[in-house]
Amino acid sequence: MSPQSVRRRSKDEPTPGSAAAAATTGDGGKNLRARKMAMAKRGLRSLSVALATPLCLTLLTTYLFGATRGYAAVSRPFWRPPVWAFHLASLSSACLMGLSAWLVWADGGFRRQPAALPLYLTELALSLAWGPVVLGAGAMRLGLAVCMALFAALLGCSQLFRRVNPIAGDLVKPCLAWVCFLAVCNYKMLM
Template identity: 35%
Template sequence: MHSLLVLVAFQVASFAAAATGVMFRPGDWYKQLDKPDWRPPDWLFAPVWTVLYASIGLSGWLLWREAGVTGAALPLGVYAVQLLLNAAWSPLFFGLHRPGLAAAEIMLLWGAILATIILFYPANAAAALLLVPYLMWVSFAAALNLSIWRRNRSKPLSEGAR
């Protein structure tokens, strides 16, 4: 029963990071931006992120189950950092309308995800491998973020494309 409660806690933590994406929606500002043709349709983001957040939570739980908090303090600390960085992206991009700042932040997120994978792998390979699709999606999201920033950075600041 304790293990199941910890799994729920990891899922809650993971989906809590997703909450900023619900609070800071794309809206009219985003619709007006110049975006690349290779951008996926808007409807695709929610289901992809839902699967990824479930995998992120499961990954953390698998590592905890294998090593415990004290046995995996560093990997779980880096895991927490990547969740915080994940939560910060939507407010920067959609909330503050700062694609340039969000691009810098997503690079930090990418590094934190990679570090989490590297730190998880020795203790639990499955936990590490569950994060690979997340790293791939964030790689794609970073490319999209950079493209949107480059395409819109010459717009007046009042349009928010900084």
């Protein structure tokens, strides 16, 4: 090999065996890039479904059963938030739980922890039931029972989700705090 045939490679030019070289030259890079883009689109689609489903169900429940008959029947002390704040916090809680469930699903946690999916669906059903029971019908005792069951379901979700993804388990904590506040409000409305 003669010195005239040796060419210097600049620092910006990728090495022949690197992934950057495969991404910029040849058909293998295009396939890899297309596969990564398709996987990202599927992930984004599944995330939007995981967030939109509980959000839409909560909005529908609020719209259909969000009457304030039971809530308005009790005189409202200064520490109890207005009804719109209850609905907004319920929507936020539903989004957090949807994101947490998506993180568990993305890590394959519903296969590794088979009890996680039924527990999440139970939590979703109970969180949808609280508003119509307490704010709509004014059944404070039943609302307190729903709060206790919801707290137990959230606690179970937190523990199972934490085993799969610690961030998913941490996202359940604000929901636990919200349910504790709901239980205190329910209890005070009974008095």
